[in-house]
Amino acid sequence: MLSQLKLSHLAAGAIAVLVGYTSSVAIIFQAIEAVGATQAQANSWLVALGLGMGLTSLGLSLWFRMPVLTAWSTPGAALLAVGLKDVPLDQAVGAFVFCAVLLTLTGLSGWFERLAKLIPDSLANALLAGILFQFGLSAFAALNQDTALVAAMGVTFLAGRLWFTRFTILGVLLVGGIWAGLSGSFGDLGQLNTSLTLPEPVMPGFSLPVLIGVGLPLYIVTMCSQNMPGVVTLRAAGYTPPVSASLTVTGIASLLLAPFGGFAFNLAAITAAICAGPEADEDPKTRYLASAVAGLLYCLVGLGGATVISLFLIAPKALIATVAGLALLSTIGNSLSQALQDARGREAALITFMTAVSGVSFFGIGAAFWALLFGLLVNHLLNRGTAQNFKASPK
Template structure:
């Protein structure tokens, strides 16, 4: 970790901030539906934080790439709907089955073979579509807090013009100072800083939980999380070790499921932050930003619900704006690469629009449908070679 830069620290911090604030509320809803005690809820957050942190560090340090992992956000949304009436042991049993399926997927290597078939133009278009809503969030958040967003945008423009390397750190600093000066942080909630403790729940395996929780959780994690995660790294110029990464996330799920680590996968949005030029001009050393993220995830997990509450006091406009501005270069790069070759533009455009649409059928998210529709478009419109 020698040669650690300010951009590594800032990008890693933004990734953690975005990773928690974007979906931690959904995790709380799932825990609430399950009706477990506070100690068990804290154990869930400990397992999720440590799971993301340790798996990120293992993959990043082993392969020297910005390989970030995350909890399954669509999986959490699925749990909110499917955990009603399910006991905690049954849920843990379903999580273990999901972890076994993820591990088997990584070990067999079939997913990696499929991932390598994705054309670069379609992959870049899907990445741009995934990140597009974060860019839009900068402008939609103006309705919530125009002075804050306008100040951050002005700082970004000035930074890009005069001190490009420190543009995003400056935006974050200005945003925090403005919120502190105007009292925008929600500081009324009490905090107790203490280490979270793991609580083991003995699993129970039932056919209903297998069909209703384990299999859907596996499907949405693979389709809506792992596929975009692979594409994100490929679009940034890396050749990710797909099978090894899926195996690590699967084993992490198996180990931590009894403590609340319901499903881990490759990250896409947060990975884009650490794999982009804002993290480091040199792609060979961007992995240090991911390593920072891994360490911060571990710290956040150990401190449990207290630190998570700190994430939640930040105004939504601050989080949305810093995330959107940090991803602008990546969005532009993805769109540029996707539309560069005229023969691929139709397929890339179909892929991009399908991803942005948010289409979802049969528990399969828009990114996978985007790859399917884009691939079919490319197949139909690309002339076959004869002879």
């Protein structure tokens, strides 16, 4: 296995971790603040979340030999930031445990895997392109934030496509990091927190209103806004994802780490696309090594706790946005091409894509769910109408 490890695997894994933390760690801090956790408890959350993502990603990737990457529930964290106000910490942990039990039962029952198989490939690709579109767009929008930095990274990307294809994104990251360092774009290094981070458990307390008002919505948004796109990401990359096994593993991890702040783990979508795409490896059979690297790095970041997180937070936003956008460019293009290839399903695919890009949200459930729902409905109606017209036409 180590003989198959490439520099592109290391680069893809590192970028996935970088994007995973910087894109949503601020929301985690808001959730921690909402529940009134102490600094030690806040650090414990970061340890639990890092180790949970790392161990599950590493285990699933090596076991199934495919780039199965996991993540904390970002929409779940946003929900907690609002829903945990005035909720005691022990009851919040009880809601985490309740959500974890539901996630585990979902994996063991296998119903979600059967549901995922009903999604047409064109809609799966359209949904993935819609989810990733904002990240691609952010790379170009970052030109307004730091024109020189983004331009240097863009030139490196083009040069890489011409002369060092396998290491294009690694080159972009290195040039961006060096440029940002020399231009003083990094934040104040004095903000680095070098304190030792240790896990601190909180015994769960159970309150029916909190279980229904926090635990159940946490489960729903995690399934709809995280696990479904995660399944779609692997399918769009050409893999048959181990859905039930992955949900079971992430559910058990959530259950074990809930007392330490690991509120919910799920299949990743955006970061998984980085490890499952051609930038990670030209050979799909060995791309799992990129997600395994990401899993190992997640563990190290988790153990580093506050020190590593604070380092992520002082990195220039333009640097992160550009690396992520350029790393996902091929995946976005391939997904759009596959989604629109069949003229019969083109309208449904476009509606799925546009709904996902819109960011629309109803009842606390994000655009990914509604994009898939609208796409399936339109696909069914149009295909049904076409079939009826065919039957009614003269012989």
